[in-house]
Amino acid sequence: MKGLRRAAPLSVVYAFMDAVRWRPHAESATPRRDRPIGLYVLEAGGCEGCFMEIESLAGSAFALEQAGFVCVSDPEDADWLLLTGAVTRVCAEMVDRVWRAMPPGRSLIAVGACAVDGGPFPAGYATLGGLQALTPVRRSIPGCPPSPQDILDALQELARL
Amino acid sequence: MTGMGRLIRGGERLALSHYRLEAAQWAEMLSAPGPTLPLVSCWVDERSASVLVLEGDRPLLASTPVEDRRYLAPSSRFPGAEWGERVGYDLYGVEAMEARGNGAPALDEGGWTSTWPLSGQPAPAAGGLRPLAGSHLLRPEQTGLSGPLEFSFEVHRGAIRTVEICAGGAHRGVVSRLLGKTPEEAMPLVSRMTAGGFVAHPLAFARAVAQARGLLPGPGIRDVWMILLEIERMSIHLLDMARTARGVDAQLLATHCDHAREAIARACSEQGVSRRLMDMVTCDGFCDGLEIVPLAQAVHATMQPRLAALEELQRVFAPRLKGFAVLDTRLAARFAVGGVTGRASGRGTDMRRREAGMRLEALRTTGSSQGDARARDGLRLSEIRDSLRLLERILGSIGLDDDEPAPDRTGEGIGVVEGARGDVWYWVRLKDGRIENLHVRDPGVSLIPVLESMLRGYPVSRVPAALGSIGLSPSGIAQ
Structure with a gap:
């Protein structure tokens, strides 16, 4: 078996065994919840770096679901809106539309420097300069971009509040 | 001529x-x-x-x-x-x-706050968003892309007939923010043009600035830039492969791509540089503290053992991509579509081949030119193998000199980089050491006129999968 593992996988079965072996585990104790917190991710006009790091977090290299979160594709299923990017003026309508589609009890979290105050893209003819132009930003995750682990740690911290 | x-x-x-x-x-x-x-x-x-x-x-x-x-x-x-x-x-x-x-x-x-915002005499804004034509919409949050790009379609009997693209949501006015800055002041913003090119965009800019200043980066800097670019190429190819795989429910392949991309990011982080190599390129070289040889060795050691599994899985799932979202060879040539998408449609352009100091023997990729998602995906994996080979060659002769002459100082420069998603171009004109004018061309721009042909005949529900196989950067297109 040791020899098999060392060799490059030559079949889908070996590849599947590899994927299982790599499966990440939540490192810290996760508080029990009735159901996972639904995350809806929205890019509103940045470099896309923060969005891609959340995409990595939602992929198979991180234990997002074991940590008590699940990414959803419909805002009606979401508890938290994770917003990335500087919020262009064209995207403001999209942010509002998605926010209104979320059920009561929703939360808004700015991920990355742009989403808070625009970062390197402050207010201009095409940009609002981050969420703070629309609403007070109470929950945010700093970084440019924050790593998937940073984002996961911050989400767990926010979930404990 | x-x-x-x-x-x-x-x-x-x-x-x-x-x-x-x-x-x-x-x-x-x-x-x-x-x-x-x-x-x-x-x-x-x-x-x-x-x-x-x-x-x-x-x-x-x-x-x-x-x-x-x-x-x-x-x-x-x-x-x-x-x-x-x-x-x-x-x-x-x-x-x-x-x-x-x-x-x-x-x-x-x-x-926007005004109409024609960059003209000498901007007009008042019309107010309110323009309603889109078309019988079906794909909202920016529904495309599966990293950024806000909106599509409207005319659909007949469930099949797409025409496509209109609106990129305004991703426009941040980057070029207007760069005018008047020194190239060094501009570099942090250029480095955040698009996450699909955290190395490619600043490198194309640095090359344009060097040409404008009549400078030629030495072979040591040139090789560091090449290594950074190849690491980024592998990472972005893996991202696009994972998206393509998810588009056809090939979750196992996507999982392996996810792990490989994350392993590269961690190798970078462990070598003390940013995970996605942001802010590594400077106008005259690279950031302080970058140890390129250990970085290249670490990434190579991380990626090489994963290739066999990726190739095996790709062979298994490739039939699902056959004939999907085809870019016709003639259209690829007519619109000068670059990158993997262009090469998978028979266009041979790879700007790396014209670079001084390029180890051409490492670039051996020859893939299918069927123009479909299978050809693009196969080419990506093949190019990852080339990137690893290129890292080996560069590490074997890093800083090797050549006879490339420095250009004359004209205050103007053109820089090009073969990024992961295609050829990135910068044109810059300097005056008194500051940027007087600038143009940025992301490779996604050449895809806009061919998208309708690639999507025609499919239901709107298949568009995200098709876009994932193409590798578009809305932030690069709209800036």
Whole structure:
């Protein structure tokens, strides 16, 4: 078996065994919840770096679901809106539309420097300069971009509040 | 030299590859007999309209003055110029005469603070977002892309017939923010142009600035830049492969791509640099503290053992991608589509091949030219193998000298980089050490005019999967 593992996988079965072996585990104790917190991710006009790091977090290299979160594709299923990017003026309508589609009890979290105050893209003819132009930003995750682990740690911290 | 190239060179030479044509010369160039040179980009401001074309693998830039806020549309000869003309109208209110297409806004969807915001005399904003035509919409949050790009379609019996793209949501006015800055002041913003090119964009900018300053980076810097670019290429190819795989429910392949991409990011982080290599490139080299040899070795050691599994899985799932979202060979050539998408459709352009110091023997990829998602995905994996081979070659002879001469200092420069998603171009003009004018061309721009052909006949529900297989960066397209 040791020899098999060392060799490059030559079949889908070996590849599947590899994927299982790599499966990440939540490192810290996760508080029990009735159901996972639904995350809806929205890019509103940045470099896309923060969005891609959340995409990595939602992929198979991180234990997002074991940590008590699940990414959803419909805002009606979401508890938290994770917003990335500087919020262009064209995207403001999209942010509002998605926010209104979320059920009561929703939360808004700015991920990355742009989403808070625009970062390197402050207010201009095409940009609002981050969420703070629309609403007070109470929950945010700093970084440019924050790593998937940073984002996961911050989400767990926010979930404990 | 082609007829069109000869006519361009008949203009007043402004810089190494830049010629100014009077209106009559411009018109003659646009109606020149013989083949049309491949158009890389078209851009317009209040003073001039420009086209950047390729003669062989060499860039040739032609500009003509804008008179009375009008100019003869280059799209009358170069169909791919239409996007640049529409952007020019949205930003400056400059009108393209005899243009192709319907002239619909490219960026200004109505939410800006003013109309023609970069012109000397901006007009009041119309107010409210422009309603989109088309019977079906794909909202920006539904495309599966990393950024906000909106699509509207005419659909007949469940199949897409026409496509309109609105990129205004991703427009941040980056170029206007860069004007007046020194290249060094501009670099942090250029480094955040798009996450699909955290290395490629600043590197193309650095090359343009170096040419404008009459400088030639030494072989050591050149090799560091090449290594950074190949690491980014592997990472972005894995991202696009994972998205493509998820689009056809090939979750196991996507899982392996996810893990490989994350392993590269961690290898970078463990070597003390940013996970996605952001802020590594500077105008005259690379950031302090970068130890390129251990970084390249770590990434190579991380990625090499994963290739066999990726290749095996790709063989298993490739039939699901066969014949999906095909880019016709003739269209790829007509619109000078670059990168993996262009090469998978038979276009052989890879700007790395013209770089001084390139270890050409490492670039061995020859893939299918069927133009479908399977060809693109196969090419990505093949290019990852090339990247690893290139890292080996560079590490074996890092800093090897060559005889490339430094260019003359003209205050203008053109820089190009073969990024993971295609050829990234920067044109920059400096005055008193500051950026007087600038143009950025992301490879996604050349995909805009061919998307309709690639998506035609599919239901709207298949569009995200098709887009994932193409590798589009909305932030790069709209800036």
